[in-house]
Amino acid sequence: MAATRLKLNGLGLYAIAYLGFLYLPVAVLPVFSFNDSQYVAFPLKGFTLRWYDELADSYGLLNALGNSIRVALCVSVLSTVLGVFAAKAVTRYRMHGRGGLIGFIMVPLVIPEIILGISLLMTFSLSDVRLSLVTVGIGHLLLCVPFSMLVLISRMEGFDRSMEEAARDLGENAWGTFWRVTFPIIFPGVVASLLLTFTISFDEFVLAFFLSGSDATLPLHIWSQLRFPERLPSVLSLGAIIVVASTIVVFVAEFVRRRGVQLAPPRA
Secondary structure (H helix, E strand, O other), X not given: OHHHHHHHHHHHHHHHHHHHHHHHHHHHHHHHHOEOOOOOOOXXXXXXXXXXXXXXXXXXXXXXXXXXXXXXXXXXXXXXXHHHHHHHHHHHOOOOOHHHHHHHHOHHHHOOHHHHHHHHHHHHHHOOOOOOHHHHHHHHHHHHHHHHHHHHHHHHOOOOHHHHHHHHHOOOOHHHHHHHXXXXXXXXXXXXXXXXXXXXXXXXXXXXXXHOOOOOOHHHHHHHHOOOHHHHHHHHHHHHHHHHHHHHXXXXXXXXXXXXXXXXXXXX
């Protein structure tokens, strides 16, 4: 018993140290965003909200924020639609090479983003496609579809096919069966996919750096402001807002996904 308690205590200390290593640097953002000084150094000079007030007066910031939101909304919807179709195909049908097909779709998750960005940039350049928010969205779509598919596969794995068969036996067509039976059951996974892919696209920097052209997204705008020390506090306050918002979205997506798994009907 004593040995087990010692082992658990050791694992607990390791977990605390690991989480501290990951999240303490992130905690610097909100701490210094309230600091009444342009310099990131201890001790803090005082508490202020003026850096947050300056964000509302920045045209470049608001324009970049709007660009990121538009791209993330389009990417999250398209990637979720494609993820639904792909996940339904690989879980509904017994196909040869299923594992290889899933692995091929997941390739963008293991390719370094800088390589993917360079490849897409060369492809668009050779095709005479002008870099814009559309090309950024295409790059984000390649990255988000695998995430969406993974979330939706986990939702569809335990799906009771007899419910679809019953709907078809009662005279419902394929689309009606999907919309009235399948979609309500997988809806928690769809919501989780939308939230997760929105966050991934909204925060993505490397692909946007290569594919944005003259239209800056929010991560690119933040990076450009780091060259000016006097603008650093405003960047920190903006980063704090993004960290909090992204954390909330990810937790909501995971909560919805887990709740959907718990409420899923048992397999026949």
